[in-house]
Amino acid sequence: MSEKKRIAVLVSGGGTNLQALIDAEKAGKLTSGEIAVVIASKPGVFALERAAKAGVEGICVERKAFSSKEDFEKALLSELSARKIDVLVLAGFMLVLSESFIKSFPDRIVNVHPALIPSFCGDGFYGLHVHERALEYGVKVTGATVHFVNEITDGGAIILQKAVPIPEGISAENLQQLVMKEAEHILLPQAVELLCAGKLKRDGRRVLITE
């Protein structure tokens, strides 16, 4: 069996998607990769507590501690290379990474977005806003997307998507919870396992799942 890929999970908040990855690894559903480190962009976020509880190393590389994005990304890269990281998972990571940073991990950075891309995505579509906009628009179906990260916000090739029908009269807060439970927390571990197992092949923008 080939060696497990070393995964870094980048977070900025509560970390329920991180928890889904931790649980998947524990349950034997994520077997081709192991969570080697959790990196937070701000101190004190709950995701770091989740990492500690799971016995996973958690560190903080704070954007505010650096005067430029370039210096911040240099620090991030050095933490990643010190730990020989193969795959990066953005799980509620609130910063946009530069094109040159992304090029250091070609097709090895994935993000989870709480909508069916290309709807309700791009700049300004984060957190609760995504769900508020979906409800305002009146769509009947939303969902989640796991995609490769490229230089365009939410613009990389799509790996997996799952639809969630929107119950009538639901609030944005409850819709956010529903999409997490029914889609994000299921899709993200699946996509990470496929990537770590080398089962994703690119055909232009299309991502094919191979056996």
Ligand code: GRF
């Ligand atoms: C999720 O909805 C994710 O799709 C988005 O940010 C949220 C993070 O939630 N990118 P959590 O920190 O994983 O609980």
